[in-house]
Amino acid sequence: MMQTIHRSIQNEDFETIGKSGIILLKWSKEMINYFPKGSDVAPSEASGDIWLDPEGFKKAVNNFELASLKLVDNSKEKNLDKTVVAFRGLARTCKGCHQKFRN
Ligand code: HEC
Numbered sequence: 001m002m003q004t005i006h007r008s009i010q011n012e013d014f015e016t017i018g019k020s021g022i023i024l025l026k027w028s029k030e031m032i033n034y035f036p037k038g039s040d041v042a043p044s045e046a047s048g049d050i051w052l053d054p055e056g057f058k059k060a061v062n063n064f065e066l067a068s069l070k071l072v073d074n075s076k077e078k079n080l081d082k083t084v085v086a087f088r089g090l091a092r093t094c095k096g097c098h099q100k101f102r103n
Contacts, residue, residue, distance in 0.1 A: 002094070005071075005087060014075045017083060021072035024090070028065035032058065040103075047101045060097040067093045 001020055008016040035057075040048045050057045067090040074082040 002091065009080070009084060009087060012078075012080060014078045014083070017075040017087075018072055021068050021075060025065065025068040025072060028061060028068050031061050031064075045103045047103045050101050057097075057101055060093070060101065064090075064093040064097065 001024065005017055005020045008014075008020070035046055035050050037051050040046045040050065067086065071083065071086040071090050074086045
């Protein structure tokens with residue numbers, strides 16, 4: 001998914017960027033339901049911190065949602081500079097959450 005977006009940025013394929021962004025946006029809205037308490041058992045890499053710090057996790061999900069939305073909006077404008085910035089911001093929200101909440 002991130003590779004698809006990255007490649008689409010290089011090709012200035014705003015339609016594909018927008019579509020990918022919408023998939024991520026939907027995922028961000030559903031994500032919270034995929035981590036019920038107790039799902040931090042093997043083989044899952046979900047960290048127990050998700051349930052120790054539910055507010056922090058919600059915030060990370062929310063940052064991810066906002067970043068996806070920004071990517072979708074900027075790709076609609078077909079503004080390459082803004083789209084690149086939005087993509088970097090989005091990648092940071094993936095990494096930020098993984099560092100904190102993935103084992
Ligand atoms: C709010 C937290 C959060 C955000 C944001 C997030 N992830 Fe994750 N991600 C996780 C957790 C937790 C796991 C571990 C899930 C498991 O093993 O059950 C994970 C697992 C993964 C995996 C491992 C393979 C898999 O499907 O289990 C990949 C790849 C991945 N994430 C990619 C991404 C990308 C790309 C983004 C950004 C576009 C992203 N994630 C954003 C929390 C997040």
